[in-house]
Amino acid sequence: MGRWEPNARGRLEQAALELYIERGYEQTTVAEIAGRAGLTERTFFRHFADKREVLFWGSGPLREHLVAAVEDAPDAAAPIEMVARAVEAVGELFGERRESARRRRSIIAANPELQERELIKLATLSAALAGTLRRRGVTDPAASLAAEVGLAVFKVAFERWVGDAPGQPGLSELIRESFDELKAVTAGG
Structure with missing residues (x-):
């Protein structure tokens, strides 16, 4: 391999996404990912436990x-407001990664093993949100409902965000719109 270059993790992620799309997830090897990134397999395993974790790290x-x-939300906020603020803030983390998110979504959609891993990830996020709400004094079922609903709103907004519609607003804005839509639906509108 050549001399050291920065951003090994990013290069590995980029190479993996390209190969997963070109060849399919199951047909792509760690050696091919590392080679495409100009790195060694050893370097790959310093950053990722396996090729699946490239998508879930x-x-x-x-x-x-x-x-x-959620921990930083005002004490007076309702549980769903705490979750809404948290989910909206996460939307900002995605920033300009829309194309990468689209590619990731298409790879996951094409593989049942990856779909299962995505569901596990979402369940883990929901459990973490609900647990944080409980530590803040929110009882069940309110804590569990707020967490599940918040992630459902995130999923709906995310699907809109990675959709092909030109001029689509940012993820945070779509999350706000989706929470507003949820309010309208639950108010009988």
Whole structure:
């Protein structure tokens, strides 16, 4: 391999996404990902436990961000407002990663194993949100309902965000719109 270049994780992620789209997730090897990125397999395993984790490595930081946002919410906020603020804040983390998110979504949609992993990730996020709400004194079923509804809103907004509609607003704005739509639906509108 050549001399050291920065951003090994980003290069590995980019290479993996390209190969998963070109060849399919199951047909792509770690050696091919590392080779495309101009790195070694050893370097790959310093950053990712396996080739699946290239798609899911951000779950831990995402969970931490959601939990911190709920912990920092005002005491007077309703549970759903705490979750809404947290989910909206997470939307800002995605920033300009729309194309990468589209590619990731298409790869996951094409593979049942990855779909299952995505559902596990979402369940883990929901459990973390509900647990944080409980620590703040919210009882069940309100804590569980607020967490599940918040993630459902996120999923709906995310699907809109990665859709092909030109001129689509940012993810945070779509999350706000989706929470507003939820309010209208639950108010009987």
